[in-house]
Amino acid sequence: MTAHTLRYYERVGLIQPVGRASNGHRRYSEADEAWLQFLHCMRATHMPIREMQRYAELRELGDSTSEARRKILEDHRSEIAAQIKRLEHAHALLDHKIANYKKIENRTRIGGPKEIEPPVNCEVGIAS
Amino acid sequence: MTAHTLRYYERVGLIQPVGRASNGHRRYSEADEAWLQFLHCMRATHMPIREMQRYAELRELGDSTSEARRKILEDHRSEIAAQIKRLEHAHALLDHKIANYKKIENRTRIGGPKEIEPPVNCEVGIAS
């Protein structure tokens, strides 16, 4: 996280105005750091800034917003689960395609294969 | 994928100029569709358009670019693996936090707990 980003997050209300040293420089408390780490983790998993703002806002309002906050987290958790699924699917697809590329490279280096193999585009989405 | 996006992809060279019906409307072949599906899968896993362009370009150049293309796919596969790791970490974190929220909600509804439990912020990044 860059200093620019930290200031940006403060500007847009993701973090409360942070403590200052006597010279006016920002001093991040451990609580600030933990919160920033959490924000970072949410951003790294593509939670929109808007949603993080909403969460931060509720957090400021205190314990009565607990359920609303939990719902936000649950929604994001679902989103994460969906992302994982997409990624795993793509990962498998790439395994398939990479293996296919290797096969092709061997063919062209050493010569034709002993048997004619079917084109490996036997699955949707394997198009070269 | 919207029609807008399809035209955009054609404009930026992700797909070759596609066939037309007699009235000038685009007609996507099955090969086009398979390729688009692949592109969609890559985008859904955050491959940048730039990299997809590079891949498409190599693909047009024919078999001699096989290794370069494979490298692109391998790089993206690594990227995907890293993403999965991040997501799984975040998922576990959210499990933790959501459980904690539920605990808090039960406490406030029913009354104090029988025993004083330690605050659940026992791990980095669990800050409310």
Add this chain to the structure above:
DNA sequence: TCTTGACTTTGAGCGCACTCCAAGTTGTAG
């Protein structure tokens, strides 16, 4: 014949999340 709707084009516009610029202040090292 007229209307409707789906497509066509070029080029501009938008939302997101930063990212940087310019000008100013402060603390430290030489």
Add this chain to the structure above:
DNA sequence: CTACAACTTGGAGTGCGCTCAAAGTCAAGA
């Protein structure tokens, strides 16, 4: 005392990936 680095501010700029607007063409249906 001077130079420099590291911070401060408000506001502007950037890059990505779409997304839409405006004006035009064409085919089918009432």
